[in-house]
Amino acid sequence: MEFETVIGLEVHVQLSTRSKMFCGCSADYAGASPNTHVCPVCLGLPGVLPTINEEAVRYTVMTALALNCSILEETKFDRKNYFYPDLMKGYQISQYDAPIGKKGRLEIGPAEAKKRVAITRVHLEEDVAKLLHRDGYSLVDVNRSGVPLMEIVSEPDIRSPEEARDYLVKLRSILQYLGVSTANMEEGSFRCDANISIRPVGSSELMGKVEVKNMNSFRAVYRALSYEEERQRKAFISGEKIAQETRGWLEEGITVLQRSKEYAHDYRYFPEPDLPPLALSAEYINGVRKSLPELPEARQKRFITDYGLSPYDSMVLTTDKAMADYFESCIDLDKSKPVPEYAKEVANWLLGEFSHNLASAEINIDNSPVAPDKLCRLISLIDEGKITMAVAKDVLAEMFSSGGDPYDIVQARGLLQISNSAELEEVIKEVLANNPQAVSDYQQGKPQAIKFLVGQVMKRTKGRANPNLAADLLSKKLEVK
Ligand SMILES: [Zn+2]
Structure with a gap:
């Protein structure tokens, strides 16, 4: 049976703003001591109020426009509720049903065979703290908490690990041109999760749906998706049911089960009561469009x-x-x-x-x-x-x-080229004397033997001989003989 692979990508991008998403702390925390870029807002202390970072909104609008999205003039932030030790408030401020950008596209592949990948949404949220797991306990570094994070979600239009890699390379390139992010996967400012399934060609029904996480380079994405594509095909052929689950990529070359669908979160989204709706006027959007590099x-x-x-x-x-x-x-x-x-x-x-x-x-x-x-x-x-x-x-x-x-x-x-005949003559004499076989090959009608002799001249002069001059002098000598 012929299968096709169906991939959708979710990319999280840290924005290069000076300050964090909802407070005045510096977002440039790389290399800083743990918990030094913090304040009551990004620590999630009770009684504080967030304020929206205007630059982060502008960067997100720029990205959404560059990805040909339509921009919502009436947008808002929502609370995404879940408990995890890296989430300081017990909820993340994100965007649920009114993302800044919707329905865009990104084209991948060479000019003569362009492929269009639809973009579902581009929205803005805040990053979480970083957990450092030690032997038997974990440390929390809150510096990353509240850094502006942009999420770009594609439709499941990608059909192979190669296309997934092309999509990510193109997306990173656009982000770097816009100057909105360093978009460095190894440093964690550009992170990708992938949804991958297979289906028999011609069918519209997917066999299970697997989300793959923990890929820290383009190469890792490519390898993880290639592995997963193959794993699902084999499972299907051997009659196994492919579950809906989250799997983690391990650098040794496999994906492992992290969480099955029964434990899926119910995030209980609701509009963020501490922030007003965000209105983006048509003039503002046009102004951003005109400023695109x-x-x-x-x-x-x-x-x-x-x-x-x-x-x-x-x-x-x-x-x-x-x-x-x-x-x-x-x-x-x-x-x-x-x-x-x-x-x-x-x-x-x-x-x-x-x-x-x-x-x-x-x-x-x-x-x-x-x-x-x-x-x-x-x-x-x-x-x-x-x-x-x-x-x-x-x-x-x-x-x-x-x-x-x-x-x-x-x-x-002393690497200057030898373009002086007298200087080359000596070397050529030696080369001819030491390579009688090539000389006789040439004289018996194998002109390509001269290439070997030029190579010998180059070798003896450590690459300094002018190769055209060497070939000229060699052929003259060989004609005379
Ligand atoms: Zn702060």
Whole structure:
């Protein structure tokens, strides 16, 4: 039997406001001592009154607009009641039936095969305290309590773990362009829960419904959903009933039962009596709409038209805002260079060796030790014929480890390209003498043997020989013989 997978995602995003959602405490608590960013409001003491953070509302409206939602002019906050030690008041202030944004969409996939994922809602609530479990007891850090939290819920339109990952990457990209959140999954400012079920193709009835939690990276989401998809298929085929339950992802590669549906919460939502309804005028909403910055899709199109980049290169460069900013800094630094050629050169470096160095050092481009002006100087050294591509790659690696200037590294290590025939002649003589097999192959009509000989010249000069010149000189010598 053929199955299809049905996934819906719930993403919680911490907003980068200065203060918390309902009090004046600083929301920037990362690295602070436990329980230092607290006041009677976010500690949930009796008798206090919350006030709404205007910036958090604006960030949520921005996000809802960027996700093509309609914005409710009459919205409100509600109490979501439940008991858990991380919830200071015994209820969370959230939004129930009147979320700020409703019925939006997010498009994923390449331009030629776009897929639309519907967004159910975007609403605003408050984060809870953090529990630190120790051996036999738990500690409570209230710093996170009351930090503005935006929830973005998708319709179950996602059909594979790959699509789920594309959706999250795109969503994070939009949030970073809007500047409303650091949207960092590892640091917990971007968290995802997934609902996943399977059904026979053609059927509209889902087999059970499983919610997966505890995924702390995009890779974890992908792995957890792939595991769960497979687990449910096997269970169905072997005649087991797939329950409605919550499962937790474990990094060793499995999901485990956390809670079955019989223990589902009844949150007893009711309108928050301590806050007035929130009215958002059409003028206010339009004002926010006009203030929206350029978003990833628009920037991708601009990169294609302004710089002549391919749709694929533009997409990869613009998905990460910091990468796109870096790229444009490089272009701005060397305005005299011909645009499409130079843009392609910079893009190739950024998407190739540069990304490779970032990945092996496990750093983001914002923290790159190689600033745009240094990468530009490295590219200039190649364009001017001073160093070869092979040398440039080594120099870039050294720039990453030492933070040095490419020109200084080239000087100090004597890496200038050998473009002088006399200097190469000696090396070529040796290479020909040491490789009689390749020489005779070439002379017996195998022209590709010259590639091997050029490779030997490059090896002996540690990558400094001008490869075109080496090939020229080699073929001349070989013709004469
Ligand atoms: Zn507070």
